[in-house]
């Protein structure tokens with residue numbers, strides 16, 4: 001089984017603050033991971049490393065068999081689909097939904113841009129349609145609802161047909177129907193034969209699609225536990241992670257937790 005992502009003794013320091021502390025984590029090709037942790041636990045920092053957007057202060061990160069620090073990250077990034085709110089700040093006000101998706105391809109096809117443009121646009125449009133936002137393709141991204149933006153961001157993350165897909169809080173700000181539809185679509189996506197290896201960051205257990213196989217629990221930059229979801233996601237591990245007495249409930253492959 002080959003490792004898509006491998007972190008060994010990874011720490012990230014900013015000033016006096018240790019954002020990640022001695023994290024060791026391996027993600028294999030056929031696995032789908034959920035990352036859970038309280039606000040400020042280090043989840044987004046961990047995803048920035050996994051998406052080759054940041055280097056560790058100490059330790060080794062290897063993505064798709066390339067060691068960070070020895071590889072051109074601009075060659076690596078198109079292989080990684082990254083959906084994160086961190087991206088939204090850099091979107092020009094008039095950028096349309098279609099362009100949000102199509103520009104993700106330029107890293108791969110920029111050299112042949114003139115010839116590939118129509119093909120790229122077609123693919124982007126198909127992805128928008130697949131995620132239920134085909135009708136807003138010509139609207140400025142900035143004017144879309146939160147739910148529509150989330151779907152456009154996922155379509156963008158899939159544009160380059162990535163080998164690793166990272167969804168950082170894709171359900172944040174969605175209403176109940178939007179969340180359920182996202183869970184269903186994500187589940188369909190990741191159980192398809194051509195699905196990329198997927199990592200999902202969430203604050204809400206209800207957002208975990210049933211087909212996720214593994215969980216990593218993070219607290220204060222350290223790994224509390226990591227492993228197969230059925231054994232690792234327990235009332236005890238959640239209580240340790242969130243520092244609140246929690247009881248885990250599981251029904252039809254979906255999860256929820258409540259304070260005692």
Ligand SMILES: Nc1ncnc2c1ncn2[C@@H]1O[C@H](COP(=O)(O)OP(=O)(O)OP(=O)(O)O)[C@@H](O)[C@H]1O
Pocket residue numbers: 014015017019037038039040041042043044045046
């Ligand atoms: N450049 C920085 N300098 C100092 N501290 C930072 C810096 N960037 C992030 N932090 C801190 O590192 C910690 C981890 O941040 P991170 O965004 O990774 O957490 P998170 O688990 O994603 O949180 P949330 O769930 O609230 O999004 C936070 O306490 C944050 O304030």
